[in-house]
Amino acid sequence: MDLISVREIRMPRDRSEIVFAPGEQPLGGGTWLFSERQPGLTGLVDLTALGWEPLTVTAETLTIAATCTIRDLTLLPAQAGWHAHPLLSLCANSLLASFKIWNVATVGGNVATALPAGAMTSLMAALDATAVIWGPEGEARTMPVATFVRGVRQTDLRPGEVLRALEVPVASLSSQFAFRRIALSNLGRSGALVIGRVDPSGEHVYTVTAATPAPVQFRFDEAPSAAALKHAFDGIQEWYDDPHGAPDWRRAVSTLFGEEIRGELEGSAA
CATH class of the missing domain: 3.30.390.50 (CO dehydrogenase flavoprotein, C-terminal domain)
Structure with a gap:
């Protein structure tokens, strides 16, 4: 759907430019955002322009950038002992979306949209993922995804905050x-x-x-x-x-x- 009320799409270069004027919203893949009318929306801040590394694996944690696409997540190779790795594809396929959607829809966007059937919410909550949240003054906080999503279209995001990443314990x-x-x-x-x-x-x-x-x-x-x-x-x-x-x-x-x-x-x- 064309968002005819949008007058500007900003491409932030660093964290300091993730500031939202009245009427602005963050943009990830946009698969939900462009699916219906968005009353009062006048501008978009495209978080994909920041170039966050989609996936980072350490001995303790799998870090998934909020802008990581569902396709990139499903293509992540399993590491030795990752018995729960099939959940990545099982949950992604629960979206029943075409490859076109998988190529642009983001993990963080699916979680932040907070729909009950959000398959990435199912995956991240089940794996005890932690939401990394950036605030407008340079601060950061974390909380479990299982409590970050509070209800239908309701999250714990406060005004000016964005979901930066999702951290999955390798133990999960x-x-x-x-x-x-x-x-x-x-x-x-x-x-x-x-x-x-x-x-x-x-x-x-x-x-x-x-x-x-x-x-x-x-x-x-x-x-x-x-x-x-x-x-x-x-x-x-x-x-x-x-x-x-x-x-x-x-x-x-x-x-x-x-x-x-x-x-x-x-x-x-x-």
Whole structure:
């Protein structure tokens, strides 16, 4: 869609130029931004002009620039012991987007847009990624992606802030995992997406997205019993309601997925 109210697109050269005038918004891939009308939008600040390194791997952390495209993320080679590496493609394919979208849509943009079915939100939350946030005065702060996304189109970003990067612990990528997703149609938006993970420390982590307005995460020091896991799912207070799934259906399939994942992870640990 043409954004006919936009009068200027700025290309910042360094961090000092990431300053937003009234009516300006940051631009990454723009796949959502250009998909519908944006009332009050008069300018864009193109973060891709900053040339951030898309992916950086160290012994402890995988750092994903907010401007890294989904395609670049899926092409990241697995390192030795990265048992959870298939999650990159599994979640990316949950977007059900064409290669054209993958080539421009950004990981950070998908997270910051904060849609329940945001597949990069599912991935980053499940892998215990940390959001690196830059402030307008040169300050920076961090927080878990699982709490950074607060609801439908709601994040913890404050005025003038941008999402700079997502930091994934290599320990999370070394986890055993199980993945379940469902939609009302073969090419439909995710109605429920549940990921279970066993951390190398033995901690069991279950992450529910798409079925809830924001990520919901459960952590157990050891493999939970069926009753303990069901109790956790029963405690979810709000299930998302839209044309892609009713709350009672989302609750039922998510709870079923949780139990299936529990059994699968028990089997992988045996």
